[in-house]
Amino acid sequence: MRPRDALVPSVSSRANRGWWDGNADDYQVEHGEFLRDTGFVWCPEGVDEAEARLLGEVRGRRVLEVGCGAAQCARWLMTRGAEVAAFDLSHRQLRHSRRIDEATGLRVPVVQADAEALPFAGSSFDLACSAFGALPFVADPLAVFREVRRVLRPGGAFVFSVSHPIRWAFPDDPGPRGLTCDRSYFDRSPYVEHDEDGTPAYVEHHRTMGDWVSLIVASGLAVAGLLEPEWPEGHDRVWGGWSPLRGRHLPGTAIFTTLRP
Template sequence: MPGSSGVARRTVGDAPSVRANRHWWDSAADDYQAEHGGFLRDDGFVWCPEGLDEADARLLGEVRGKRVLEIGCGAGQCGRWLAGRGADVAAFDLSHRQLLHSRRIDEELGVRLPVVQADAGRIPFAAGSFDLACSAFGALPFVADARAVLAETRRVLRPGGRFVFSVSHPIRWAFPDDPGPRGLTADRSYFDRSPYVEQDEEGEPTYVEHHRTLGDWVGDIVASGLTLTSLIEPEWPDGHDRTWGGWSPLRGRLLPGTAIFSCVRGR
């Protein structure tokens, strides 16, 4: 990983997580888009490495005429797809380099997705601005205080608004991040919530990902004032042979890789 010389499992607070992940994604964005951009498509909405597509799943429902916020948009692929279906979309990401890729794709396609660089813990939009919010592996796995991000998302949603987000399935944390046979044997406790930290020679975090159990996610959703309406664990589809990091057909047939939470803001 860019800028890393070691791996640790230790507590890391919000500010160091934000700083590390901003720098990491700025460094990794080019390689990430080169490797995964074709699978994600320039104007596609893929929820997860299993390939669940919003065009088929319709987890957000009808988006035409709706005001939609994409949280942790990367290069804006999902937001661009939503805009193409008649939604009024705004999007943000922590990484400036990812947003430059969004601009590049806009220029190539002759479209314009409104994006801003921002931290998900301080969403730069007014209260009640959006009918829908979505996040496909954006922001939430990388923040120390997911409850604060969920509360911020609730704030910017209108009463009755929906938020759907995908993250790594928590059970994956008990297994090595290996797409092969080694990744089928648990080597740590599912209940060990120590973040995964890549760090430099001085011990400064260069990448941080935070683990929460399914129960933790449900608790954070409820405490933020949102109501959980569904939890989807996409199965590995037949004929899908793409490996993405620790996701693979071998593991996907036996273990869930992604959790997708659908929530609503009450009135």
């Protein structure tokens, strides 16, 4: 199957559901301590919502976490007085959410769902958030933005983080090799891993910065802010292609703040 075949929404969804179900355990072992059972970390640079306050005041507000993984962010929001719902494509990630619920006594209401078709009523949330959830992995991000807009109340905000688009022009290598551009920023071919019979087993999609802005606007949302976090001093953790070396030269994450008018 060719990379372009992964642009079909059902292909991306099926591949990534299987990949996350198969890798959720390793992911939580590797990154769980950094994410914290009850913590809201936006990105590998370590931007923490407790200090960044990109969502503003959440007490008494109804918040949806999009692509929640083990729902660490949603759990933190609960401790700040928010009424929270969360969903993820991966059943195994949601099993980890239940495990953490039992360990912390904070039970997050979660559901297994696809971000391109949300099982929530219109205008039912004040805020939505996503820390690298869903959007990098879907073939039709416009459908996701339209669904999020649908479930937000007028004046509601959707804040989400994704890999910074410039990273796609460089090898996903935390070392010196990752500082040398080796492909076109404008090549929107998805990154696809295949299983033994050639079926896509993992899919990630590239959009330029202009693509993201155009998709947001086309959905009826409005761009209200963009944060490109700098690599913080003293932060020496490597996460895949993110590293102190690359972080000193290239932005690794883009965090968009959008509003439903």
